Amino acid sequence: MGVDITHLSDPADPRLDDYRDLNHSDNRPDLPGGKGLVIAEGPLVIGRLLKSRFPVRSLIGFPAKLESFLSDPAVAELVADIPVYSIDREVLAQVAGFDMHRGLLAAADRVAEMTIAQAIEGAKTVAVLEGVGDHENIGSMFRNAAGMGVDAILFGNGCADPLYRRVVRVSMGHVLRTPFAHFEGKYTTWQRGLAQLVDAGYHLVSLTPDEKAVHLADAMVDEDGAPYEKVALLVGAEGPGLTEHAMRATHVRARIPMAPGTDSLNLATAAAIAFYERDRSLR
Amino acid sequence: MGVDITHLSDPADPRLDDYRDLNHSDNRPDLPGGKGLVIAEGPLVIGRLLKSRFPVRSLIGFPAKLESFLSDPAVAELVADIPVYSIDREVLAQVAGFDMHRGLLAAADRVAEMTIAQAIEGAKTVAVLEGVGDHENIGSMFRNAAGMGVDAILFGNGCADPLYRRVVRVSMGHVLRTPFAHFEGKYTTWQRGLAQLVDAGYHLVSLTPDEKAVHLADAMVDEDGAPYEKVALLVGAEGPGLTEHAMRATHVRARIPMAPGTDSLNLATAAAIAFYERDRSLR
Incomplete structure (x- = not known):
């Protein structure tokens, strides 16, 4: 089963907005609660995010990292309805504000906290x-x-x-x-x-x-x-x-x-x- | 009891050689064993170094940090025979290769390892x-x-x-x-x-x-x-x-x-x- 992957090469692309300036992404006055999104890095943590209560907004990564991650059919099924974007290392570094050598990221919404x-x-x-x-x-x-x-x-x-x-x-x-x-x-x-x-x-x-x-x-x-x-x-x-x-x-x-x-x-x-x-x- | 403190303002001063390029100081082909000196940072760790088996070569620090550290008579006694140099933050940053905000360092020789x-x-x-x-x-x-x-x-x-x-x-x-x-x-x-x-x-x-x-x-x-x-x-x-x-x-x-x-x-x-x-x- 195939996952649709869109390649993004413009660092200003709004579909990358969730991953901007990640060292300061904690403070998001534009979002409810003023806090940042949930950002997960690397296959292990993203795999857990995909099975969690947090709704995933998108998945991005270097082409080779995405291919490797999505080659697991169970993972591919979990990302079926999630936008997936491939991105080159230099472009991601420009977006995130530093070199993200792991090359695999996902963003999710916060959900209402438990009592x-x-x-x-x-x-x-x-x-x-x-x-x-x-x-x-x-x-x-x-x-x-x-x-x-x-x-x-x-x-x-x-x-x-x-x-x-x-x-x-x-x-x-x-x-x-x-x-x-x-x-x-x-x-x-x-x-x-x-x-x-x-x-x-x-x-x-x-x-x-x-x-x-x-x-x-x-x-x-x-x-x-x-x-x-x-x-x-x-x-x-x-x-x-x-x-x-x-x-x-x-x-x-x-x-x-x-x-x-x-x-x-x-x-x-x-x-x-x-x-x-x-x-x-x-x- | 007073400790003699010499102020050093030239980053090229050879008395600062033990503290040069500290991020790469692990490799010292000029020393026996090819390994760096023992470098201790901050009053707690330097206090322990002074009581250890490692012979201390010198103590350096920002003037205020040195003054505070040496105000303890027990510490002053331990440093009695050790050269003490005061140094300004910008000069230390040039020597060490980065900003050492703790501002208190000591260098000691390695000793023969125990069996x-x-x-x-x-x-x-x-x-x-x-x-x-x-x-x-x-x-x-x-x-x-x-x-x-x-x-x-x-x-x-x-x-x-x-x-x-x-x-x-x-x-x-x-x-x-x-x-x-x-x-x-x-x-x-x-x-x-x-x-x-x-x-x-x-x-x-x-x-x-x-x-x-x-x-x-x-x-x-x-x-x-x-x-x-x-x-x-x-x-x-x-x-x-x-x-x-x-x-x-x-x-x-x-x-x-x-x-x-x-x-x-x-x-x-x-x-x-x-x-x-x-x-x-x-x-």
């Missing part, structure tokens, strides 16, 4: 982030969450946009699959929203370097050593960590033991260890 | 890397190793230089403190060197995504559930993983369970989880 209730539907393990402004850390957390059975990621205040291009890439596309939602901070502080998780039966665990906190392993099981049915793992920004306000709303404060005189772990690494320990407690 | 026997002296937990060519992963592993009680890092074939500038930075200087050594691959394959670890009483654990491998937690304890006294954790490159040859030389193959249809963890993340599990087994 917290929707995101935790059926979930046994969720992560809650507060003040995490680093795109790479958020991307890594989605990748690790998917790998280690975390069902959803919830955002408190001060976190970066999870659909930013770099997050999509670092997450290897998992941000397009794993449910996520933001706590509403409009009328009250977001931490009050944590009560919603308690009501839904979650055991809330704060991750902290505080030496007075319990060992992570002990935080995942009840006094009889049985794992909690539902766990929410709270992770704060590297440096300041979780706010006291957030930690007070949780059941327990847990730490990963660290050697004296060393530095705390990178945020995504600490979270990955917590995901592992949660999965381990369910063995 | 494997020296590096494992007294060690209870060591990591062994094979084919890890990524500087960031190696740096992260040193950082995580220091934090979670891994005593030494040993290198098989195909690994990047652990004293490369970026490794020093990502490791937060821990590569300057944690013992490391390379297996000799001159007369035989390096994997034969693993017998040295077995002879020294180590339980050798290969980390692999192979589903037939045992759970990581089970690999850290003997059949009675007791932790091994000494453990060596083998980690291979992202993608290919450990060679079969290396895994065959170990006692057990261990995996971190992953959800179906997801990707393997980043190498440094997987290693961090193994370091955590080893530490956890010793509780």
Whole structure:
């Protein structure tokens, strides 16, 4: 089955507008919400985008990259109704603003975000982030969450946009699959929203370097050593960590033991260890 | 106590030679071994360099950065016999080849590398890397190793230089403190060197995504559930993983369970989880 491919050679072609100036495409005052489109790069991530809830607007790529990607019949079927444009490397560099050596890109619309209730539907393990402004850390957390059975990621205040291009890439596309939602901070502080998780039966665990906190392993099981049915793992920004306000709303404060005189772990690494320990407690 | 600071304003000054063209400073055919000096950036890492086994050749920085760094009497004492040069931002950018906004650098000589026997002296937990060519992963592993009680890092074939500038930075200087050594691959394959670890009483654990491998937690304890006294954790490159040859030389193959249809963890993340599990087994 063939896919219609149109070759575009004019960098000013309006059909390339979704891919312009990609280093600054996060800010799109012309779109609802003022945020950019979802941009996916490379065959693995685009394959996940095509199967996601985000409606794909177009697919572009170097001729050879497109041919290779579309040679998979399952992929060809998924792109049947999507405009596909081939483009040469120099033209793409002019459009995007830098050399995109991967040479395969797709753009999709954002969709209405889930509510917290929707995101935790059926979930046994969720992560809650507060003040995490680093795109790479958020991307890594989605990748690790998917790998280690975390069902959803919830955002408190001060976190970066999870659909930013770099997050999509670092997450290897998992941000397009794993449910996520933001706590509403409009009328009250977001931490009050944590009560919603308690009501839904979650055991809330704060991750902290505080030496007075319990060992992570002990935080995942009840006094009889049985794992909690539902766990929410709270992770704060590297440096300041979780706010006291957030930690007070949780059941327990847990730490990963660290050697004296060393530095705390990178945020995504600490979270990955917590995901592992949660999965381990369910063995 | 005062530190003598000489201000240098000529980018051609030979006293700045150690800091020239830092993006390509890895290759120094004029030095023994053909490798660059040890370059440390920022107060935290330079502080660790000053207390390390590497002889510091000089310290340079923007005047304000130097003043702040040297205001700590303990630091001032450590730099008492080291030339200190202040330099303006534009001059440093010309010397280094790019804008070094941190504005505080030190250069040190390499020293003779430890042997494997020296590096494992007294060690209870060591990591062994094979084919890890990524500087960031190696740096992260040193950082995580220091934090979670891994005593030494040993290198098989195909690994990047652990004293490369970026490794020093990502490791937060821990590569300057944690013992490391390379297996000799001159007369035989390096994997034969693993017998040295077995002879020294180590339980050798290969980390692999192979589903037939045992759970990581089970690999850290003997059949009675007791932790091994000494453990060596083998980690291979992202993608290919450990060679079969290396895994065959170990006692057990261990995996971190992953959800179906997801990707393997980043190498440094997987290693961090193994370091955590080893530490956890010793509780």
